[in-house]
Amino acid sequence: MHSLLSGFGRSTLFRTGQIGIYIKVLAILLAFPLSAFAQNELSLADAQRLAVDRSRQLAGQDAAVAADRDLAVSAAQNPDPVLSAGIDNLPVTGADQYSIGNDFMTQRRIGVMQEFTRGEKKRLRGEHYEQEAEKTLIEKAEMTLVIQRDTALAWLDRYYAEASARLIEDQIRQAQGEIEAAETAYRAGRGSQPDVLAARAALVGLQDRASEIARKVRIAKIALVREIGEPGDLPLAQKPSIDQIPINPGALDQHIAMHPGIALLAKQEDLAAIDAQVAQANKQSDWSVELSYAQRGSQYSNMASIGVSIPLQWDQANRQDREVAARFAQASQIRAQREEAMRTETAEVRSMIAEWESARERQSRFERELVPLSNERTQAELSAYRSGKSSLNNILAARRNETDARLQALQMEAEAARLWAQLNFHFLHDDTGRVAPDKDAQ
Numbered sequence: 001m002h003s004l005l006s007g008f009g010r011s012t013l014f015r016t017g018q019i020g021i022y023i024k025v026l027a028i029l030l031a032f033p034l035s036a037f038a039q040n041e042l043s044l045a046d047a048q049r050l051a052v053d054r055s056r057q058l059a060g061q062d063a064a065v066a067a068d069r070d071l072a073v074s075a076a077q078n079p080d081p082v083l084s085a086g087i088d089n090l091p092v093t094g095a096d097q098y099s100i101g102n103d104f105m106t107q108r109r110i111g112v113m114q115e116f117t118r119g120e121k122k123r124l125r126g127e128h129y130e131q132e133a134e135k136t137l138i139e140k141a142e143m144t145l146v147i148q149r150d151t152a153l154a155w156l157d158r159y160y161a162e163a164s165a166r167l168i169e170d171q172i173r174q175a176q177g178e179i180e181a182a183e184t185a186y187r188a189g190r191g192s193q194p195d196v197l198a199a200r201a202a203l204v205g206l207q208d209r210a211s212e213i214a215r216k217v218r219i220a221k222i223a224l225v226r227e228i229g230e231p232g233d234l235p236l237a238q239k240p241s242i243d244q245i246p247i248n249p250g251a252l253d254q255h256i257a258m259h260p261g262i263a264l265l266a267k268q269e270d271l272a273a274i275d276a277q278v279a280q281a282n283k284q285s286d287w288s289v290e291l292s293y294a295q296r297g298s299q300y301s302n303m304a305s306i307g308v309s310i311p312l313q314w315d316q317a318n319r320q321d322r323e324v325a326a327r328f329a330q331a332s333q334i335r336a337q338r339e340e341a342m343r344t345e346t347a348e349v350r351s352m353i354a355e356w357e358s359a360r361e362r363q364s365r366f367e368r369e370l371v372p373l374s375n376e377r378t379q380a381e382l383s384a385y386r387s388g389k390s391s392l393n394n395i396l397a398a399r400r401n402e403t404d405a406r407l408q409a410l411q412m413e414a415e416a417a418r419l420w421a422q423l424n425f426h427f428l429h430d431d432t433g434r435v436a437p438d439k440d441a442q
Contacts, residue, residue, distance in 0.1 A: 041235055042231055042237060045240075050231055061139060061140035069129070072132075087107070088106070110292065113288055113290035118284060128275065131267065149425035155236070157223065158221055162220075163410055164216075168403075172207065198393050239417070245424060246424060249350075262342055262345060265334060272327065275331075285310050285311045291304075352419055355419055359416035363412035
């Protein structure tokens with residue numbers, strides 16, 4: 001059993017000293033620059049800081065940590081002494097009935113009893129609550145990451161919705177110019193009424209798309225205001241770079257170990273191992289010492305007594321040994337859950353990385369090839385129209401194709417940005433801004 005206990009101590013990922021990582025994590029997650037916000041522009045970092053500041057859950061976690069720290073000190077103390085008082089051997093019949101001082105056997109007694117808990121037990125009980133405090137810090141870091149991720153997604157949704165709106169507004173201005181050109185050509189006898197109608201229909205189509213995108217902008221603003229309050233209505237600053245993610249695919253297993261959910265399971269495994277050690281320590285009974293003083297009648301001598309008590313663990317096989325086995329079984333269960341969760345999380349993160357890379361590749365292809373080709377086609381149709389070799393319908397079709405290409409490129413960038421946010425705020429980081437296990441891996 002002792003070797004099993006040592007095995008649990010070696011297998012668990014998070015041990016003494018790891019709490020410093022979580023303290024650094026919280027310090028980094030809660031500290032953001034205010035420069036852009038001071039200029040009435042809302043950066044992503046400002047939005048995340050505001051969202052964290054608004055959270056009451058994080059304040060509640062601070063209170064929970066303080067409570068665990070206090071319990072750690074309390075649990076490492078001996079039990080309170082027990083004061084006892086009473087009357088022994090009081091006559092209830094005969095001539096001395098209910099007399100306190102006539103019978104030599106009657107005595108008024110006062111005493112105190114103290115249980116002395118073994119030092120190893122007290123240390124382990126205190127360590128249990130220290131580990132609970134560390135687990136609470138991990139939970140707080142996890143909450144902070146979730147708040148930051150959700151805020152980042154809301155900020156990015158609004159940013160790309162507004163970018164789409166600006167793109168459609170540019171297309172609407174161009175469509176209005178095309179209507180004017182079609183009407184001028186029609187009045188001059190160089191165009192036809194169907195060209196004018198087609199240009200107006202194209203404008204209506206763009207205006208409808210603008211209305212749909214405006215709805216998305218309003219919804220995105222509402223979502224951002226929900227996360228950070230009134231500053232969510234401020235103009236947005238420039239978007240952060242989404243070209244890099246703080247994850248090394250070659251060391252993904254070490255990154256996964258710093259996922260808050262995995263870290264929590266590791267800390268629960270720590271707690272289960274400590275509880276197993278406490279159960280094993282309970283196989284050695286604690287002693288109690290009692291000291292009492294008894295006063296008898298004036299004609300008799302007073303008495304003092306001292307005694308020692310110790311529980312008799314006469315059935316350890318069915319009580320203490322069973323509890324130890326149960327605690328080790330619970331630790332094994334949590335370890336299996338952590339290992340399974342790591343495999344699942346690894347697959348999910350690999351999938352997100354693959355999706356992010358694919359979105360970046362598609363965005364690059366759209367911007368590098370499809371959008372320029374669509375623009376060249378539009379310019380070619382315009383030149384042909386001016387020389388009388390093309391129709392307005394061809395120009396409108398080219399415009400629609402170019403608008404679709406630009407919107408698709410923006411959509412691909414938005415998809416990549418959302419995946420970037422999910423990956424960037426997926427793992428705990430150290431004070432260098434890198435995923436903490438990377439430092440150890442090197």
